[in-house]
Amino acid sequence: MSENTKKEPKSWEIFSAGELLCARLSSKPIYIPQRGKYCYRIRCTFSSGLVKKIQTRYYDSEEEALSMRPFHEKQAVEKRIAVFKCTVKEFQSLWWRCGYFDRQYNKLIKTYLIPELGNKCINEVSTEDLVKILEKIPNDGILKREKYFQVCDAISHFFETAVKYHCAEQDAGTEASVLMKYKKTGQEEEHSSRAPVSETFSPEQVLLLLKRCQREARSIYLPMLLAVTAGLTVSEIIGIKFDDVDFHNQILYLPYLPDTYLCSRPDTVILYGNARKAVFLSDLVVDEIRLQKNHLEMLRQTEPGFNAAGYMICTNDGQQRKKRFIEKPYARMLSRCRLPAHPWKNFRKIQLNQYGLQKFTDALAPQNPLSQASYKLPFDRNFLTGLLN
Numbered sequence: 001m002s003e004n005t006k007k008e009p010k011s012w013e014i015f016s017a018g019e020l021l022c023a024r025l026s027s028k029p030i031y032i033p034q035r036g037k038y039c040y041r042i043r044c045t046f047s048s049g050l051v052k053k054i055q056t057r058y059y060d061s062e063e064e065a066l067s068m069r070p071f072h073e074k075q076a077v078e079k080r081i082a083v084f085k086c087t088v089k090e091f092q093s094l095w096w097r098c099g100y101f102d103r104q105y106n107k108l109i110k111t112y113l114i115p116e117l118g119n120k121c122i123n124e125v126s127t128e129d130l131v132k133i134l135e136k137i138p139n140d141g142i143l144k145r146e147k148y149f150q151v152c153d154a155i156s157h158f159f160e161t162a163v164k165y166h167c168a169e170q171d172a173g174t175e176a177s178v179l180m181k182y183k184k185t186g187q188e189e190e191h192s193s194r195a196p197v198s199e200t201f202s203p204e205q206v207l208l209l210l211k212r213c214q215r216e217a218r219s220i221y222l223p224m225l226l227a228v229t230a231g232l233t234v235s236e237i238i239g240i241k242f243d244d245v246d247f248h249n250q251i252l253y254l255p256y257l258p259d260t261y262l263c264s265r266p267d268t269v270i271l272y273g274n275a276r277k278a279v280f281l282s283d284l285v286v287d288e289i290r291l292q293k294n295h296l297e298m299l300r301q302t303e304p305g306f307n308a309a310g311y312m313i314c315t316n317d318g319q320q321r322k323k324r325f326i327e328k329p330y331a332r333m334l335s336r337c338r339l340p341a342h343p344w345k346n347f348r349k350i351q352l353n354q355y356g357l358q359k360f361t362d363a364l365a366p367q368n369p370l371s372q373a374s375y376k377l378p379f380d381r382n383f384l385t386g387l388l389n
Contacts, residue, residue, distance in 0.1 A: 014084050014094060014165050018047030023076040029065035032058065038065040040072050044083050044166075052083050067316075070295050071218065075169065077291075082123040083166040089118035091167055095158070105154035112137065112151055113158070122159075123168045130155060130176035131338070152177035170215060178204050179338060200346035201339065207363055208337050214364065216336070217329040222288055223313060224330075225364075227347035229357070230267065230279050234344065238321045241310045242293055250286050252279045266351075284361045 022045045029038040037058040044052045056072055059065040075081055086094070092109055116133050117125055137151060138144050159173025201209070206228055213221040226232045226240075236254055244253050256270055256277040267280045281289070292312060299318070300306045307318035315321060326344060334341055352360065 013050070014086075014167065016048060017050045017083075017166075020079045020081070020083070020166060021045050021047055023079050023081055025069075025072055025076045029059070029062050029069075031062075038062050040065065040069070042072075042076060042081060044081065054081070054083055073295075074291070079166075080163065080169050081166060082169045086122060086167055087119055088122045088125060089114055091122045091162055092118075092158070095161060104150070105157055108151050108154040109158055113155065122162050125159075125168070125172050127172045127175045127179070128336075130172055131180060134176060134180045152180060170211075175208055175211065175337075178208055200342050200349045203350070203352065203359070205337075205339055206347070206350060207360060209333055209339065210360070210364055212333050212337055213329075217333050220326050220329045220333070222292060223326060224347065225285055225288060227344065228350055229282055229285055229352060229360075231348045231351075232279070233348070234323050234326060238311070238313050238323060238325075240312045242289075242312055243310060245281075245286075245289060245312075247286065247290070250281045250283070252281055253277075254279065282357055282361075284357070284364060 022043075024043045024045075026041040030041055031038055035058055037060060039058050040056040042054050042056065044054065046052075056068075059068065092106070092114060096106055112133055117129060120129075134148075134152065134155075137148055155173040156171075156177040157173070159168060159171050162168040162173075163171050210221065210224060210228070213224055223234065223237045226237050227234075230252065232254075240252065240254070245251075246253070253276055256275050269278045271278060289312065296307055296314070296318075303318070305318070307314050309320065311320050313321050315325075330344055331341075
């Protein structure tokens with residue numbers, strides 16, 4: 001979370017700054033004597049020529065700040081930084097004056113959001129804050145439900161705009177809206193005797209989980225991405241080494257264990273000759289693996305013996321993860337997202353089509369110079385077989 005202690009920004013500064021071209025993170029934590037704490041500084045350059053210098057949140061020790069550097073590096077790469085500081089009420093006023101609004105949406109924001117959160121910094125508003133507000137709104141009956149969904153859409157659009165113009169780091173509005181809309185439709189399904197009980201998450205729920213893990217549980221973000229997009233088990237994931245990944249062809253090679261479900265996946269080919277399987281990885285996953293590899297190689301430069309075996313998923317001291325390492329953070333993320341407690345293994349039942357993968361890519365893909373121009377996932381087994389020949 002960014003700290004910006006300067007005067008509140010004027011509307012022209014926020015809405016005329018243009019695209020954030022570059023966010024440069026300081027090379028090491030900076031000690032602030034007045035506070036007795038450490039932070040990073042970020043130099044933000046916009047297309048209009050505006051340059052803003054901001055500080056990250058403060059940390060009690062240099063070690064704590066160093067441990068959070070990968071998080072801030074990722075923020076800088078993705079340019080998801082709160083450069084301008086303002087309250088919810090101030091942003092609503094700027095939003096209104098600059099015309100980035102729907103008249104009905106503005107009325108709903110003033111009615112439901114401002115009385116509860118008006119004086120709170122918009123970058124500090126959490127999904128939980130918005131869920132509490134939405135839970136108070138009556139939503140029974142067709143007309144009330146229609147208005148309820150309209151409030152959800154207004155809040156979603158409001159926070160999307162705040163993220164777009166760098167007043168907030170996370171889109172808490174869309175997360176809360178998706179969650180509450182799902183909860184509402186789920187309640188309706190419970191009253192229908194024909195409504196089937198889902199065995200796993202919907203793509204929207206998975207995206208909500210992944211976005212939350214991206215910010216708050218980095219240790220299980222890449223494992224969850226691999227489980228969802230490639231159908232891998234935890235045992236397979238913790239055994240992956242960087243040498244197992246063919247980055248050029250975007251293929252992951254793993255030992256083959258008989259599994260009829262995995263054999264049905266269009267992105268997987270079983271190589272019976274050498275008891276291995278080849279899994280095609282989407283650009284979204286390969287880019288994330290590259291970032292992980294770069295991060296671990298930086299750590300290896302300071303600690304020569306770190307992660308000598310080259311595991312892709314490892315502990316803070318470079319050792320291979322145990323199978324149960326996902327349990328606590330996964331349970332915590334399910335609780336915070338208020339999602340049903342489906343077992344982790346059910347991620348493997350999700351098979352994304354091209355449209356679903358593109359939605360994930362738009363929401364999660366880092367703005368990385370290594371990223372491909374377009375995101376692809378072959379659903380023709382012959383294509384993957386051709387790459388292997």
